[in-house]
Amino acid sequence: QVQLVESGGGLVQPGGSLRLSCAASGLTFSMYVMRWFRRAPGKEREFVAGITSAGGTTNYADSVKGRFTISRDNAKNTVYLQMNSLKPEDTAMYYCNTWRSGHLDYWGQGTQVTVSS
Secondary structure, eight states: OOEEEEEOOEEEOTTOOEEEEEEEESSOGGGSEEEEEEEOTTSOOEEEEEEOTTSOOEEEOTTTTTTEEEEEETTTTEEEEEEOSOOGGGOEEEEEEEEOTTSOOOBOOOEEEEEOO
16 A cells, blocks of 8 residues: 655754655655645645656745755655755644545655744
């Protein structure tokens, strides 16, 4: 079965950095668009970043543009989210997600990111 396992979350001070990873198994990873979403307490889930199957195109929410970078390694079936200049408002549970036209999308269990001094 398909599994997405996120890691790399934690507690970081404002201005700090974290790198999230999402390891995928049970699917042809290189065929899927990969995306990161987040859900903050009391808020709806929101899109953070996405990357096309070959990694040639990325897009970002305005709130993270210039601070976050999404990348992928298809040989390792892994997508990453490098988060720099973190702000308290980035505090959320972060989830990776797959998308491919005509196929089910899948979600990981999430990794918590807390930005606080």
